[in-house]
Amino acid sequence: MTDTTIEARDLAEAALAGLTAQPKGLSPKWFYDAHGSDLFERITQLPEYYPARTERAILETRLDEIAAEVPDGAVLVELGSGASVKTRLLLDGLPQLAGYVPIDISEAFLLQTASRLRADYPDLAITPVVADFMAPITLPDFGGRPVVGFFPGSTLGNLDRRGAMELLARLRAWPDHAALILGLDLVKPVEVLEAAYDDAQGVTAAFNLNLLTRLNREAGADFDLSAFRHKAVWNDEAQRVEMHLESLRAQRVRIAGETINFTAGETIHTENSHKFSPETLSMMAARAGWGIAGILTDPDELFAVAMLK
Numbered sequence: 001m002t003d004t005t006i007e008a009r010d011l012a013e014a015a016l017a018g019l020t021a022q023p024k025g026l027s028p029k030w031f032y033d034a035h036g037s038d039l040f041e042r043i044t045q046l047p048e049y050y051p052a053r054t055e056r057a058i059l060e061t062r063l064d065e066i067a068a069e070v071p072d073g074a075v076l077v078e079l080g081s082g083a084s085v086k087t088r089l090l091l092d093g094l095p096q097l098a099g100y101v102p103i104d105i106s107e108a109f110l111l112q113t114a115s116r117l118r119a120d121y122p123d124l125a126i127t128p129v130v131a132d133f134m135a136p137i138t139l140p141d142f143g144g145r146p147v148v149g150f151f152p153g154s155t156l157g158n159l160d161r162r163g164a165m166e167l168l169a170r171l172r173a174w175p176d177h178a179a180l181i182l183g184l185d186l187v188k189p190v191e192v193l194e195a196a197y198d199d200a201q202g203v204t205a206a207f208n209l210n211l212l213t214r215l216n217r218e219a220g221a222d223f224d225l226s227a228f229r230h231k232a233v234w235n236d237e238a239q240r241v242e243m244h245l246e247s248l249r250a251q252r253v254r255i256a257g258e259t260i261n262f263t264a265g266e267t268i269h270t271e272n273s274h275k276f277s278p279e280t281l282s283m284m285a286a287r288a289g290w291g292i293a294g295i296l297t298d299p300d301e302l303f304a305v306a307m308l309k
C-alpha cells in the first residue's frame, strides 16, 4: 500500500538545504503532518477561503458534464486527496466508478480518511497510496480499467510552471488514463486573494507556523514560534500568492546539528499558490498533451474545473 514513506531524515535534509539557501525556502509538502492536514481542513471552512466552496459548487452543479467523461468501470485516482471531502460528490454521483485511489503525503491522515471511506462506500475498492506526487508514482494494477485522475484544490498551483507541466505530462503517461479532472484557482482582485491566505481567525497563520513546530519535533530544530510571523503577499509578476514566515528579529536557530542565522525581517518562503486564467490553463493542458473536453467555471469566474482527456 505504501509507495514512499516520508522519513524524518528526508525532512531534516530538505530543511537544511532550504534554510541554507538564499532566499530561504521550503516545499509546501512539509506542511502536512497530521495536525497540518487538520488545519488545512479548517481553512477550507473559513469564510475568506472561497476556493473550497466554489470548487464544490462547480462539481455539484456540473456533475452531468463530468460524468460524461468518466467511462464505465473507471478507477478514480486523486492526487493530494486530504480529507477527500469534495471527492464524496463524485463517489456519490458517478455510479460507473469501480474504485478510488486517494494519494497523499500525509500518511496517518490519509489512512484514517480511507478507513472512513471504506465504511461509507462498502462496494467501492478503496486503495490509499502514500506517495509524493513530485516523483513518479507507481499505481496499483487495475487490470486495464480506465483511470480518471482527480486533482482538485488548486494544488497544482503550488508548483512552478515547469513542475506543473512535468506533472501534467506524467499524468498523461499513466497507463489506461482516460481523463483528468483538474481544479485550479483563477486570477482575481488582490484583496480577495490575500484575505484567503491570511484569514481573520488566524487559522492560515497557525497552518504556516505549524511547519516550525514540525521542524522542532521531527528535525531537531529549536525555533521560537513567537519570533516568527505569518505573511501572505500577492506577487503580481509571477501571478501567485506567496506565504512566508518572517523572522521578527535577528536570531540563530539550531536544526539537525547546524546553526541557521536569520536577519530581522528575513523570511522563509513556504508556499506559492499560482493563479490562472482559463486561457493559460487551456494552453498548459494542451502543451502537456491533454485534449480539453471543457473548462467549467462558477458564474463569478473565481475557480475553474478543467475536464481533460
Ligand SMILES: C[S@@+](CC[C@H](N)C(=O)[O-])C[C@H]1O[C@@H](n2cnc3c(N)ncnc32)[C@H](O)[C@@H]1O
Binding pocket: 028, 029, 032, 037, 040, 044, 052, 079, 080, 081, 082, 083, 084, 086, 103, 104, 105, 106, 131, 132, 133, 134, 152, 153, 154, 155
Ligand atoms: C491544498 S491541499 C488540498 C486537499 C484536497 N484535495 C482539497 O481539495 O481540499 C493539498 C493536499 O495535497 C497533499 N500534498 C501536498 N504536497 C504533496 C506531495 N508532494 N505529494 C503528495 N501529496 C501532497 C497534502 O497533504 C494535502 O492533502
